[in-house]
Amino acid sequence: MTKSTNIVWHDSEVTKVQRQKLSGHKSVIIWFTGLSGSGKSTISVALEKELYEQNIRSYRLDGDNIRHGLNNNLGFSSSDRTENIRRIGEVSKLMIDAGLITLTAFISPYEEDRNQVRQLVESNEFIEVYVKASLEVCENRDPKGLYKKARLNEIKGFTGIDSPYEQPKNPEVIIDTDILSVEQSVDKLLHFLQKNEYIEKNNYKTN
Secondary structure (H helix, E strand, O other), X not given: OOOOOOXXXXXXXXXXXXXXXXXXXOOEEEEEEOOOOOOHHHHHHHHHHHHHHOOOOEEEEEHHHHHOOOXXXXXXXXXXXXXXXXXXXXXXXXXXXXXXXXXXXXXOOOHHXXXXXXXXXXXXXXXXXXXXXXXXXXXXXXOOOHHHHXXXXXXXOOEOOOEOOOOOOOOOEEEEOOOOOXXXXXXXXXXXXXXXXXXXXXXXXXX
């Protein structure tokens, strides 16, 4: 519930549909969720690059990057994690209105938080992508050295070690990075966007 008072929503004379027509494609949130080290950021970066090369307007929001600015006052408690996702959801909603494909890469461990973001937008404007990887594989990758620190009790409340991760029950897309390469993952996502008419067929170059 907002704490602000005496505020009135000011509508624009330019609509979301008009912005989408200008972009030449639909706007949607592609929400990457998964354990640290599962490949969320890597795949989102690669997908963003591919979309750019296809002249598709997109923007990527990454968990660590957002915590450098917008959410630099939040920690990793359950309540702070929830607020972190709430803010990202509101930013993503604005980008939907702007006509962009928005890529978000956040662990977002709680199903309720992810569902709250889904409810902010229309039913076809949220694509949950579960970047699936076993804990063992994520620990072996450990690109930031965080699992090692968590195992040494240098980090508390680390997702997958001493804090839970709630797997998506019905994600639109599952990317199993124990099996798929980055290129295969991006290809799967592009095919999903094309099949569901988020991007036009002639926007996607087939191999």
